[in-house]
Amino acid sequence: MDIKEKHEKMFYPTVRVRTDKAGGSGTIVYSDLVPGSDSEYETYVLTNNHVIEGNVTVGKEWSTLLQREIKRDTFRECTAEFFEFEYDSWEGGSRMLKADIKCYHKEMDLALLQLISTKKAPYVATLFPKDEHKKRLRVFQEVYAVGCGMGHPTIATRGHLNGFSDVIDNHPYIISSAPTIYGNSGGSLYLEETGEFIGVPSRITVAGGMFGGTDAITHMSYAIPVWSVYKFLEDQIFDFIFKPDKSSKECMIERKAKRERDERQMAVDVSREETAS
Secondary structure (H helix, E strand, C coil): CCHHHHHHHHHCCEEEEECCCCEEEEEEEEEEECCCCCCCEEEEEEECHHHHHHHEEEEEEEECCCCEEEEEEEECCEEEEEEEEECCCEEEEEEEEEEEEEEEECCCCEEEEEECCCCCCCCCCEECCCCCHHHHCCCCCEEEEEECHHHCCCEEEEEEEEEEEEEECCEEEEEECCCCCCCCCCCEEEECCCCEEEEEEEEEEECCHHHCCCCEEEEEEEEEEHHHHHHHHHHCCCHHHCCCCCCHHHHHHHHHHHHHHHHHHHHHHHHHHHHHC
């Protein structure tokens, strides 16, 4: 790829995500027309759960169906900061957009935001094709990590893929030598050859224990792999993001139906518990 392609595929889809108490990075993974509209767009940003978790409150409310208190999530808005560039590379400023938290998974450390905007995002990351990682990804392939390290506007670093078998908290991670640091969380790991999105930088190695100290080892960077991203989007029923034959409206109807089924099943389980006791 030439420099212009690298900008468009890897640099421009990156945003800086801010919450009430923290911040990190995010990647635009979808921007398309709202179903039934010919002018309004919906745009989604992928990030880490630990970037936005401070804006999630788990509270209790009374369920008339279950006749008991149940847990409900309350979300506070985040912001996504877009960077604007002159002459392709020279930073010309930024603009802030509010974003709603649509879903998250604490253990997978992933979250999805929707911009409160009806304008089309001009640049969207290209997701690595589903189920092709074992065929195409290899150690020594060159990669770029792109994000807002230390809260700085977009930074790109280069390295190599170094492994796919690391498991942290029961979930798989890619390790690469593309340096990342605090603030890169929620950003992107791209395959250099094609500019395809292959993961979400989420963790770095910190020297401690037998090594002493707490220094960040930035060239041992862990990213949530794209195949976990696909699973997250499917489980949360936001798979229209990568399935062209589905729409956001269809997924919204599916999510509503699933919530209703879950609540009915919960009511049945509660009834059985009361009968057994």
